[in-house]
Amino acid sequence: MRAATEGLILDNRATILKLLSASLWALLASAILVESDVYRYVTLALVAFVAIYHRRELTQVSQDWLALLCYGWAIYATIRFSLGLVLYDEKGASEWLYIFPVFFPAIGAALYLTRNHLYLACLILLTAGLIGLMATLDVTQALGGVRNPPLFHKNPIHAGVGSGMLFLSAVFLLSYATETGRLSTRWKWPTLALCSATALLSLLAMLGAQSKGVWLALACTVGFSGLLCLALIPGRWRVIALSGLTVAAVIVTISASSVVTQVAGSTITAIERLTSAVVSTDLSDAMQKAIEDPETPGAMRERLMIWSNALELFHTAPFFGRGNLWLQDWYKTTYADVGYTLLHNGFLEIVVRHGLFGLAFLATFMVAALQRLLAARQQGLIATSTLAYMLTITVFFLGTIATNSNNRLAIGESFFILAGGAVFAVTLLLRQSTASQSGASE
Numbered sequence: 001m002r003a004a005t006e007g008l009i010l011d012n013r014a015t016i017l018k019l020l021s022a023s024l025w026a027l028l029a030s031a032i033l034v035e036s037d038v039y040r041y042v043t044l045a046l047v048a049f050v051a052i053y054h055r056r057e058l059t060q061v062s063q064d065w066l067a068l069l070c071y072g073w074a075i076y077a078t079i080r081f082s083l084g085l086v087l088y089d090e091k092g093a094s095e096w097l098y099i100f101p102v103f104f105p106a107i108g109a110a111l112y113l114t115r116n117h118l119y120l121a122c123l124i125l126l127t128a129g130l131i132g133l134m135a136t137l138d139v140t141q142a143l144g145g146v147r148n149p150p151l152f153h154k155n156p157i158h159a160g161v162g163s164g165m166l167f168l169s170a171v172f173l174l175s176y177a178t179e180t181g182r183l184s185t186r187w188k189w190p191t192l193a194l195c196s197a198t199a200l201l202s203l204l205a206m207l208g209a210q211s212k213g214v215w216l217a218l219a220c221t222v223g224f225s226g227l228l229c230l231a232l233i234p235g236r237w238r239v240i241a242l243s244g245l246t247v248a249a250v251i252v253t254i255s256a257s258s259v260v261t262q263v264a265g266s267t268i269t270a271i272e273r274l275t276s277a278v279v280s281t282d283l284s285d286a287m288q289k290a291i292e293d294p295e296t297p298g299a300m301r302e303r304l305m306i307w308s309n310a311l312e313l314f315h316t317a318p319f320f321g322r323g324n325l326w327l328q329d330w331y332k333t334t335y336a337d338v339g340y341t342l343l344h345n346g347f348l349e350i351v352v353r354h355g356l357f358g359l360a361f362l363a364t365f366m367v368a369a370l371q372r373l374l375a376a377r378q379q380g381l382i383a384t385s386t387l388a389y390m391l392t393i394t395v396f397f398l399g400t401i402a403t404n405s406n407n408r409l410a411i412g413e414s415f416f417i418l419a420g421g422a423v424f425a426v427t428l429l430l431r432q433s434t435a436s437q438s439g440a441s442e
Contacts, residue, residue, distance in 0.1 A: 021114045025121035026128070029418060031410040032162040033132050034152040039414035047106040050113070057109040060431060061424050066368050067105040070420075073361050074102035084324025092324035093341060094408045095353065100417060107417055108424020115425065119182070122173050123191075126198050129166045133201040142208030145259045150205035160209030161400050161411055164218055167202035168396060170195045172389035179385045207256050212264045217399030222249050224395045228388050270296045284311070303344050303403070305335035310348040314355070321355035342408065346401025349408060369423040372430060381429045390422060
């Protein structure tokens, strides 16, 4: 009797810990639903959890060269920020987010340790997302061409990005559940209904947010998904997946075409003129002509002015950027009176501060991440759908930062923390696999 009671207590404790762990991961990703700073506190809590209770895993992952690169970058960014603050009394704007790579290895260790709880975390997040969409989305307005930003964000563009990430999460969670056999359980129909409803409403939400940059990013992501089907899915399933993707893309295109034309028609025309001008002249002259053209839409003109200013700053310090001082120099640029210091392009946000050196760090991390993800999938350590999700959502997010500074927002910061952490979780999986193979061979 006593043994049974103790077993029940242990089971209850394990269930509570699983719910707590899953809830924390859902909160860390919740910036796609609610624009808040909750993810920062969760990040610090998870880092403290690993540092206090799981030092062995943290030590293991910290010895990896990519982790050392993240630590080195964080030290560099901290020193540069401090020098700008102390020597020039300039704190810049959102400079501290470039120190975030210091958290990647610890978050990776936390993901690795609680990996069995992540499916539940995804279900919690999608459930919250579905409830949020049902509470905020007016389907009639979205289909009627009236701007109707969903969820709980401070800007329609942010809402569009969040809806896109929620859409991809729903699609690939359903794919993961199918691949791993979870749809063969009694939770088949609830899971199917949750993922399908969330995906559908998320698409409508992206339409209602009326963010042209998000629409373009989604179109590129759909094309990339087709390439992934060719590369990752074997045999007849490849044909089925490509056919389903094509049919879905056609249906969405036809359904949304009138709204897209109404919202983005003049911008598309202006982009065509700009592209033609770039072919016959250089980029700077083409941008200046587009800015002066009275037919260029106001929002596009403002972006071109901001990007022109950013390119001016980049050319003054192409290799290592301007650090904190970029903000002082901004007011000396050609279109300094544009009224914005948010560059509306995540890549330009990097180069004006850290130049090509900053892009080199990002590229190095991404190449290493891709190699490790492919290795883990080849060894059967992660599901094909998991690999496809990580690649696809990264392509989508990088597409959105081409037209907006989403990396300076809660949604971008939490994405990079989770994505960076996932790379180190996979690193630990690969180490575990190598150690097991070595032990078996002995």
